Amino acid sequence: MTVGDMDKVEIFDTDGKGRGLKAKQDLLTGDVVFAEPAYAAVVFDNLVYEVCHSCFKKQAKLQRCGQCKFAHYCDRTCQKAAWTEHKNECLAIRNYGQPTNETVRLASRILWRMAREGDNVSEDRLSSLADLQDHVDDLSEEEKRQLMSDVEVLHKYWRSNDQRFDSQSISHIFGVINCNGFTISDQRGLQAVGVGLFPNLCLVNHDCWPNCTVILNNGNRSAVNSMFHTQMRIELRAIQKIKAGEELTVSYVDFLKLSAERRSQLKKHYYFDCTCEHCTKGIKDDLMQAVKEEDGKKPSGETVKEVIEFSKMTLEKIDKDRSEGLWSNVVKLCRDCLKKQEPVLADTNLYQLKILSLASEVLSYLQHFEEAAGYAKRMTMRCQTEMELRMFKENEFLYYQMREAALKNQKIQMMAEPAGEYVKELFHRRK
Ligand SMILES: [Zn+2]
Numbered sequence: 001m002t003v004g005d006m007d008k009v010e011i012f013d014t015d016g017k018g019r020g021l022k023a024k025q026d027l028l029t030g031d032v033v034f035a036e037p038a039y040a041a042v043v044f045d046n047l048v049y050e051v052c053h054s055c056f057k058k059q060a061k062l063q064r065c066g067q068c069k070f071a072h073y074c075d076r077t078c079q080k081a082a083w084t085e086h087k088n089e090c091l092a093i094r095n096y097g098q099p100t101n102e103t104v105r106l107a108s109r110i111l112w113r114m115a116r117e118g119d120n121v122s123e124d125r126l127s128s129l130a131d132l133q134d135h136v137d138d139l140s141e142e143e144k145r146q147l148m149s150d151v152e153v154l155h156k157y158w159r160s161n162d163q164r165f166d167s168q169s170i171s172h173i174f175g176v177i178n179c180n181g182f183t184i185s186d187q188r189g190l191q192a193v194g195v196g197l198f199p200n201l202c203l204v205n206h207d208c209w210p211n212c213t214v215i216l217n218n219g220n221r222s223a224v225n226s227m228f229h230t231q232m233r234i235e236l237r238a239i240q241k242i243k244a245g246e247e248l249t250v251s252y253v254d255f256l257k258l259s260a261e262r263r264s265q266l267k268k269h270y271y272f273d274c275t276c277e278h279c280t281k282g283i284k285d286d287l288m289q290a291v292k293e294e295d296g297k298k299p300s301g302e303t304v305k306e307v308i309e310f311s312k313m314t315l316e317k318i319d320k321d322r323s324e325g326l327w328s329n330v331v332k333l334c335r336d337c338l339k340k341q342e343p344v345l346a347d348t349n350l351y352q353l354k355i356l357s358l359a360s361e362v363l364s365y366l367q368h369f370e371e372a373a374g375y376a377k378r379m380t381m382r383c384q385t386e387m388e389l390r391m392f393k394e395n396e397f398l399y400y401q402m403r404e405a406a407l408k409n410q411k412i413q414m415m416a417e418p419a420g421e422y423v424k425e426l427f428h429r430r431k
């Protein structure tokens with residue numbers, strides 16, 4: 001696989017969803033459909049001093065750019081690698097007197113790159129940025145006001161007389177970022193540290209029963225020498241067999257939701273009414289609410305209600321403990337909750353799936369791989385494939401380290417803990 005290679009896909013006009021991507025060849029589960037480097041990416045405002053602006057690694061000691069004193073890097077190598085991207089920004093920050101918010105910084109980086117390279121379709125870019133959807137007309141009044149104010153700041157900060165970029169084309173870029181800005185996580189793969197734009201990924205439409213998933217591949221960030229830090233990229237991976245000619249889809253929202261909830265979230269954040277088969281027919285809604293049935297006997301409505309309430313409460317507690325990094329508490333909460341759920345809820349029940357996926361995620365970080373795998377195995381409805389891909393493909397380096405340690409029968413180095421924040425949506429939502 002070569003990063004940027006788009007050989008396996010082609011762009012086409014869907015029926016009613018605008019443009020989309022389809023497979024040009026048969027694909028197998030786990031296959032990388034394409035890998036795409038970020039067109040532009042920036043570190044979140046609140047992490048600018050903690051995360052390298054070049055490789056997005058989070059670490060304690062960073063060196064700052066001597067000129068703008070804003071950009072921070074692991075070392076000279078990272079700084080050099082980022083100079084083309086930072087050069088204009090560095091000057092803009094000095095002229096403007098201060099850095100701007102992350103959205104304006106990202107839009108500026110995109111515009112500088114467009115000015116530098118032009119905006120043409122090529123072998124590794126299937127659409128120009130100008131042709132991507134922006135949904136500017138669908139924005140709420142408040143979103144529109146925010147956009148106008150960002151455009152105004154950008155004009156002062158960017159200070160370009162380039163005739164190619166008028167207010168309308170600048171608004172367009174903000175619109176694209178708003179609906180397709182992709183959350184970038186740090187080298188551990190769990191804490192959101194920035195936002196970037198991947199133009200080819202923007203072409204992949206949503207489906208509530210998708211055939212692909214997106215994985216952010218940070219490259220080998222564990223390398224001591226940043227020379228070996230590879231460029232960050234996303235990978236689109238097949239989570240089932242796909243035939244040549246089939247449309248490629250991903251889920252923009254958390255999969256573990258009932259269709260009504262998914263649809264309202266999609267409408268609110270992505271401005272469309274989902275017409276996928278699962279939404280129109282409400283497929284799996286019944287499975288996601290199913291209760292345990294043994295010898296034709298079901299638990300009473302009262303018991304089910306009690307367990308659901310208990311599960312909701314547990315999920316709230318887990319969110320809290322997670323944000324404080326209390327991992328053993330999270331595991332205990334999961335185990336206790338599963339004990340309550342098991343005799344009452346079906347394996348396909350939404351609340352049981354949520355707890356199972358949390359348990360296997362956290363346990364794998366605590367290196368209880370066997371128990372983690374046991375929970376992962378119980379996750380029906382495709383979650384397992386997705387979880388396995390996430391656990392093992394997101395960080396292949398870690399996977400090999402794990403395997404090696406297992407072969408030598410030794411404990412592997414302590415992994416960093418999962419972050420307090422769990423990224424539930426595919427694209428970045430502005431707070
Ligand atoms: Zn770095």
Ligand SMILES: [Zn+2]
Pocket residue numbers: 065066067068069070071086089090091
């Ligand atoms: Zn600088």
Ligand SMILES: [Zn+2]
Pocket residue numbers: 207208209262274275276277278279280
């Ligand atoms: Zn749907």
